[in-house]
Amino acid sequence: MKKLFQNSAFLSLLIAASAVIFGYWLLENPRSTLAFLLTLGALLAAFMLDIPKWLKVLVGGAILLLVIPWAGFKNSFLFELGVQTGIYAAMALGLNVVVGLAGLLDLGYAAFFAVGAYTWAIFGSKQANQFMPWHIFPLPGAYFYLFMLVAVVMAALTGVIIGSPALRLRGDYLAIVTLGLGEMVRVLANNLDHPINITNGPQGITPIQRPPIDWFIALFDKFGIHMSRAEAYPLFFYFLVLVIIGIVTLVNIRLDRSRFGRAWIAIREDEVAARAMGIPLLPTKLLAFATGASFSGAMGALFAAKQLYVSPESFTLIQSIMILVMVILGGMGSIPGAILGAATVTILNVDLLKTASDYLNDLRNAGFVLDLGIFKYNFANLPNQLEPAKYERMVFGLIMILMMIYRPEGIIPERRHVAEMKEKE
Amino acid sequence: MLEVLIQLLPSVLLEGLILGFVYAMIALGYTMVYGVLELINFAHSEIFMSGAVAGAETFILLKGAIANPFILLALAILIGGTVAAIVAILVERLAYRPLRKRGTTNRLVPLITAIGASFFLQDLVRLIEGLWHNAFYRRYPSFEVFEATYTLPNLLGSLIILLTLWLVFWVVAYFFYWIYRTVTRTQGISRKASRGLWIAALVLTLLSAVIYRTTIFGDLGLTIQMKSILVVVISFAMLYGLNWLVHRTKLGIAIRAVAQDAQTASLMGIDPDVIITYTFLIGGFLGGVAGVLFGLLYTLVHPYVGFIPGIKAFTAAVLGGIGNITGAAIGGLVLGMLEMLGGTYLTFLTNGAMGTEYKDILAFAILIFILLFRPQGIMGEQVGEKV
Amino acid sequence: MKKALWLAVVALGALAFAQGKVIKIATVSPLSGEQAALGEMIKLGAQLAIEEAQPEFEKLGFKLELAPQDDQANPDVGVAVARRLVTDPEILAIVGHLNTGVAIPSSEVYKDYQLPMVSPANTGPAVTDRCYLDIDRLVGRDDVQGPAGATFAVKTLGAKRIFIIHDKTTYGQGIAEQFKKRALELGAQVVGFTGTEEKSNFQALILQMKAKRPDFVYFGGIYNQGAVLLKQMRERGIKATFMGPDGLDSSKFVEIAGQAAKGVYYTTVAGPIDQYPKAKAMAKKFEEKFGKAPESFAIYGYDSANVIIKALKNFISYAHRAPTRAELSMLIRQTTLEGVTGHVEFDYKGDRKQADYFVVHLEEAKYPGKVVKVISFPAPATKCKAIR
Amino acid sequence: MSEAILEVNEVTKTFGGLVAVNAVTMHIEKRRIFAVIGPNGAGKTTFFNLVTGIYKPDRGSIVFDGVDITGRDPAVIAGMGMARTFQNIRLFGSMSALENVMVARHVHTRTSYADALLHTPRYHREERKARDRAMELLAYMQLDHRAQELAKNLPYGEQRRLEIARALALEPKLLLLDEPAAGMNPQETEDLQRRIVGIRDDLGITIVLIEHDMKLVMSISERIAVLDYGKKILEGTPEEVQNDPRVIEAYLGPGAAEGVQ
């Protein structure tokens, strides 16, 4: 039996079959969480197991580009899941550079997300008129793509500004200082409505322009698929995110395999030895920090366009922690790990915990009575407080503790980290 | 405007002092654990919170049964401290010790665990409180005895103002003297010059006392509440007690020995694990008591109440020199006063452009500033990097 | 472990069996965290309305259900919940949210899916100023509530030196600014205007007050912060009159502030139960069912749900099928209801045509206080602010 | 006497009252094998740390290849051509042997950040160059068959060799070896001895080593400096050192000189 599973041909067949079966099931039942998870499971299996590359591409392409968009038409929540997963995956990949590769614990990562989001939000809405002459704002939606680049630059700059003092500090101090600086960015966003109104303070900025998608709708029209704007945007963002994830992953891999990636790992492992090998400490760390920040900045701009509304409340410590959890869960330094971690946490947070809460509510509505003779319980009395969706912090906390104790190298460990984490003096 | 600033000064410093004592007590928990394990125990803010919540529950449960508020307070402190100590020990046992036993060299690992523990505890308390009372907030009841307000003599306020002015003038004078020395490239400071600075500052102080006599010697409205007095007295007693424990008892010496060199300490027959447990117990107890006092002062507590005071207390610990017990206490007091000064005066100084909302940022700014320019803190000693 | 699993399977099976043609109305409000007390009231009010209507719907061949959701008073969570709700075809309408800052981004989602939302609590002008067909609200607006409060403060109470504090949220800052504007127009002096996220230690603000010597303090925000601020102000001997908006309208306010609550004024868009003669019966049922007295937002939650229920009933009895969301949206906008909060009718933006604003005085430290003034005011006819 | 590559002048370093290195002066000529010996705690490793910039000297100056490097950043000094190994091996354990060596090619690789992202021809060229050079060095240290293995999984002797290979990747003019033979068995030590001489002869690199294995020191070094209590008590050829009573005293204790002789 075990041998059978090591047989590549058998595995390929198995995965292809399960991808088809689960994919079909998802198409038939787009609202079934189980079908969705199993489809993703098939995708993951295709990636993880030892099967021919062309099959991996085929299965991945079919699921990501056909099955999920198709099912998404029937249940647009899948797009929401996909886009959120994508946004977080890109950020997790960015944080992966900082934490995973360079070994710098950054607890204020959401700050860069905020910088990116505000960059587009301010200029893609009327907000900029508040402090700029000309009254040409909001800029047309097509500028969005330009501003994604601007957001990248702004976030990287912020990374350098925050990093230059913070990165001089030792590891655990760095954590608490980045936490503080991240909080500072949020407080600034919340307070820069006076004396000059830049961020509109707690009121937030809305509405924000979205990139124009007439061409996108027209494109699908040609294939006989007609969509309204409201239908087209989720699909558009889904594809946009897929493209960005592709780029970001590529950047991650390329950096990892360049002299910069090696320098980061060297610094993470042994600062003294790295310096003795000619690697300048601060510039190299700053580079990691700015790189990570720029990923987050780009996704911030996308977030602003998707959400149409930006307010300081979206950029709190829990966001930073959530992204950290994704990196840890997937495996520090591991690129597929970061994506898997992002998917797991996002799906858990956005869907599974809430689905569980809904089941609880259904139980309550049904008034189901459990009768075990001695013990009788009416589910109608089930307290609200038990809803799992409320306890995301508990879930994250537990994930962090358990992972560190039992599997510090993560679900898909990076080759290099296994060695480091399992070390025993 | 200057008159307003002067007039508020004694009240600001007094409020800062009260707040500072609370910070000092929390800071001790951070500093003790750091001293022994070199770990920033992120979960300490939640240990503080569990103490605060447990104290509130004690008050609420026993309010009907026990009429005397002082006995009630004593019980709340005892129970709040104990609960916090138990939580602290459990965190150590379940989250930190397994890591220590595995012996990872990666410094991020225990830190991430600590953050996880902190988040876990927040929602655990929320779940318990939610199931128990369907409540998020717990309120500390008010008692007339505790709320009673006493007016302090104006003379005391005047004295505080004069002393502060003297100090401020001295700092300013010293600053200019320092620039002068830098420009003229002279080394060291002579005794005579030093005395001269003190006298110059004194003269300036007396001069301003004459100019602003009506303000300084006028009605300063310096009041203090019974509960604030209690907070100061209890925290002072606790800090003093801790000082005694750490310096005069065998356990205290053992704690310090483990903090300095755990391996050698084990050669003395000390089990480091036992000492670490004690450290968490003591730090947790103090944190819990701080939580009860915090609740008494500010009325409402809830599962997320620990975060901000936790960060501030950590700042205080770093300010005083992390790992140093006296330093933590001094750092707490200094931070409390700075925060009150910033929170109150910023509005006046920037004419409303920046206000109280920046006071938390002030704490972070102080933290970063210290870490960059004097990482060993006020009381700490420079430790050479091991290569 | 295994046994528990079996039980769960049985339970779910029972569920599946029980389902018929289901119509769900969702409530979205904070059920956990700092503002749960207000959010809970919205949910319970709507729950009562739905449970009352259930037998009637059963006769029509439908099972009416409540789907309570928790937005944690956080815009991100709110939007995420909204995205889930719109994809559940059984959910036909929303009662929610509590916080304006959450309602604005969430309603963008509802609008895209034409899912009707009836707000029992959002007072921010922007909620309806976008003129979405699917968004209606039962309560008044901050650009009336704030000025109404200011008028009362300056004209009736004679406030001269006013210190304004807000909680740095969309709602709190918004209403504080409306208050400030009117107060200045009426010739009062605003000696301080500041926002704070602080929840425990207000001494820095209180010392500023001591320096500025206000005779009137206005707090734009929610009870959990306001009550603590008030208590500490009184402890430090500041005797200025204290006033706030409907965020203070909760029994918890009095519970937290204790004796300090005595003498406080607040404006509210959801009047106390005793203001509504019809509410008596509802209040009694509510107390029987949930074991606590309904507070203002409960009756607004109740009425919000009832508007939806009435529209649903009308449609079903006429068309013998469940309406689509778009149909329901249109219908709700046209529905009139003699609810427990009075006559409900919406204008072109979705605002209630004639909303009531109350000034309440807590003569004793007891909730609810005495209504000292009722202003009935039509929603201002602001221009629609189109989004694209 | 040929030109000096490293001139250490009156360098002093104290740690909280303890003088670790006390006014040490040393001139090391090009293409020499120079050894620093002394009993435990004599300040040898501190001396290395001062030279490589990890510690800043309290007093004195260090001139490397004609440039004053006192107080410079270690990375800069390394970039100028000074490489070292560590007493307690400090490899990047979770990287492969090849990657370890490639890390030290950092300063010699001219890939810019943009090159790395866009995979320009320059990136490929430089990366290939770095890899080839690293493989060459691994082969030179007879580690090429271990290129893909994680550094920490190598046996001890190979780790020592890998550390030297890594140091050589910096293309140093001066190589500092801190107890390279520690923990090695006699065969390994002999092998090491040949390699050290080889590095000097093949690559023309000046070598300074700290070593306790006197057999090794005496057989390969051309000059030896003896440190005791942070002070240089002697410098000379192996014969001079071996027969100097001060050395015997430093090692075996006062009065030892007569006793043993």
Add this chain to the structure above:
Amino acid sequence: MKKVLELKDVHTYYGHIHALKGINLEVAEGEIVTLIGANGAGKTTTLRTISGMIHPRKGEVLFEGAAVTHLPAHQIVKKGIGHVPEGRRIFPRLTVEENLEIGAYLQNDRQEVERRKAEVFEIFPRLAERRRQLGGTLSGGEQQMLAIGRALMQDPRILLLDEPSMGLAPVLVDVIFETIAELNKRGKTILLVEQNALKALEVAHRGYVLQTGEITLSGPAKELAQNEEVKKAYLGG
């Protein structure tokens, strides 16, 4: 004579490094046994293995006939093995008196502690003078005295001394060795590790020579002092 301590074929590793390659040694009651050898030969590792700071992968450590091989350090101390570690490792921010008291951590009888303290002060009068001073402010020699005094506070059955003369001026070295002899006269069994071989062999009864983790020579101290191999072990001759 009764064997106090015995090592049987002890193999200890630091990670990949095979530091001790089958050490056999024994110490009888009342003896001073010295362990000499060059740097890195494994002397300190041997002591650390005995006191439980590192555990051997193979072999046994017997104390008074009972195996203590895998006990944690703090329990081995309880049995009666006192270890003065290399580099003295006194607690720098505890006073001299506190350093001594922590030495007697396991002794709960206050009077007994005072008695031992008095004895230590009698042996090292310098410590009595500086009892209130912080350990870190002492000179090297005083720190060594303190380290020995601290171990004596445990009243150990056997005292392990690791390089007590390291980094000390010659005058002080003499003092330390005199003290060692004095302690032995008072009945203490001592295992002494020294780089200063001749001095050590002067006071010791027996000696072992350690070279790269193996014992190459052993015998009465007087004979070892005359042995050419000893010199070779150090200078590579």
